[in-house]
Structure formats: C-alpha cells, structure tokens
Amino acid sequence: xxxxxxxxxxxxxxxxxxxxxxxxxxxxxxxxxxxxxxxxxxxxxxxxxxxxxxxxxxxxxxxxxxxxxxxxxxxxxxxxxxxxxxxxxxxxxxxxxxxxxxxxxxxxxxxxxxxx
Amino acid sequence: xxxxxxxxxxxxxxxxxxxxxxxxxxxxxxxxxxxxxxxxxxxxxxxxxxxxxxxxxxxxxxxxxxxxxxxxxxxxxxxxxxxxxxxxxxxxxxxxxxxxxxxxxxxxx
Numbered sequence: 001x002x003x004x005x006x007x008x009x010x011x012x013x014x015x016x017x018x019x020x021x022x023x024x025x026x027x028x029x030x031x032x033x034x035x036x037x038x039x040x041x042x043x044x045x046x047x048x049x050x051x052x053x054x055x056x057x058x059x060x061x062x063x064x065x066x067x068x069x070x071x072x073x074x075x076x077x078x079x080x081x082x083x084x085x086x087x088x089x090x091x092x093x094x095x096x097x098x099x100x101x102x103x104x105x106x107x108x109x110x111x112x113x114x115x116x
Numbered sequence: 117x118x119x120x121x122x123x124x125x126x127x128x129x130x131x132x133x134x135x136x137x138x139x140x141x142x143x144x145x146x147x148x149x150x151x152x153x154x155x156x157x158x159x160x161x162x163x164x165x166x167x168x169x170x171x172x173x174x175x176x177x178x179x180x181x182x183x184x185x186x187x188x189x190x191x192x193x194x195x196x197x198x199x200x201x202x203x204x205x206x207x208x209x210x211x212x213x214x215x216x217x218x219x220x221x222x223x224x225x
Binding site for chain 2 (some may be wrong): 103105112
C-alpha cells in the first residue's frame with residue numbers, strides 16, 4: 001500500500017517552454033501533497049504544499065508564477081514549470097499524506113528535468 | 117525554522133558490520149521519518165517514528181523526542197544497504213518535512 005507515482009520520470013525540454021509533472025497517489029486518497037526539489041548530492045528542499053481544492057502554499061523564495069501547482073483531486077497533483085530555463089534543471093519529487101492526523105509521507109520516484 | 121543535523125556525513129563499512137546513524141533536531145516535532153534514497157533517486161520509507169522504538173528486520177530506530185534526537189541502527193550490513201540515508205522531521209498542522217543533509221553509507225564486500 002501507500003504507492004505514489006510520478007510522470008514523466010525524465011524529461012528534456014528547450015528553454016522557454018513549459019513542462020507539466022504529474023503526481024498520483026495510487027492506493028489512497030491524499031488530502032495533502034508536497035513538492036520538493038533536489039540538486040545533485042544535496043538534500044531535498046520543500047517547494048510547496050498543496051491541499052486538495054485549495055491554493056498551494058509556497059515556501060519562501062519559490063516563485064508561484066513559475067512553479068504552478070494544481071491539486072484538483074484527492075489522487076492527483078500537478079507541477080508545471082513555466083518558461084523553463086537551464087537553472088530549473090533539477091530532480092523534482094512529490095510526496096503525499098493520507099489525511100489529517102496521518103502524518104507519514106510517501107514519496108514518488110521523482111522526475112529528472114533537463115532544460116537545454 | 118527547525119534545524120536537522122545528521123551525523124556522520126559519510127560512513128564506510130565492511131559487509132557484516134553494524135552501524136548507528138544519528139539525527140538531531142532543534143524543536144518539537146509531530147513527524148519523524150527515516151528514508152533510504154536508492155541510486156535511482158527513489159526515497160524508500162524506512163520508519164515513521166516521531167517517538168519510541170521500532171524494528172524491521174536488520175533495521176531499527178529509536179526517537180527520544182524529549183531530547184530531540186533519533187537513531188537508526190543497521191545490523192549485519194549488506195552491500196545493498198549502500199546509499200544515502202535521510203532523516204526528516206515534520207512540524208505544524210500540515211506536518212511539512214524538513215530534511216537533514218543525509219548520510220552517505222558505503223558497504224564494501
């Protein structure tokens with residue numbers, strides 16, 4: 001149980017284009033999903049928290065107009081990197097939490113984004 | 117915000133050896149998780165342990181919340197245990213996680 005998937009696993013795009021990454025909870029309903037970014041040989045940094053049906057809460061320093069997050073259902077959250085630039089190249093990981101009082105987070109396999 | 121420190125940063129073991137990985141944190145938490153990140157980047161949940169002691173096979177973990185630390189024990193290490201081990205702690209209503217910098221474990225045959 002508690003499986004989270006991400007799609008795509010790897011994407012290469014040209015500078016200036018937008019890329020959408022999907023995060024799905026496969027066997028549970030996720031009231032809250034999180035998006036993280038990880039640079040090579042570094043730790044995970046939380047970008048934003050999304051609660052189903054409401055606007056995402058972004059961490060300080062994360063541009064909300066650049067990283068658009070939508071959590072339209074209890075099993076799906078999407079991260080869209082708009083007008084991507086090479087510095088947006090990174091490993092993006094999502095996680096999901098089942099519900100209030102259920103604090104454990106389950107992580108997706110990650111998406112490696114390369115912007116050329 | 118909350119600070120999370122993991123030690124040691126790097127650890128090299130001979131197969132079969134035991135090890136202890138430490139996680140210190142600076143404030144009260146309502147979530148503490150240990151993960152193993154495999155070479156493909158997947159974070160594998162090892163323990164959800166905001167307090168107390170748990171065991172799962174060769175791995176066990178203890179969190180002493182009042183003293184703000186957690187320990188992950190690996191016994192009879194295997195080469196497949198190699199990778200990065202992260203401790204992450206959660207606070208607040210959404211229990212959003214703050215990660216430590218990770219411990220890179222190399223187990224040699």
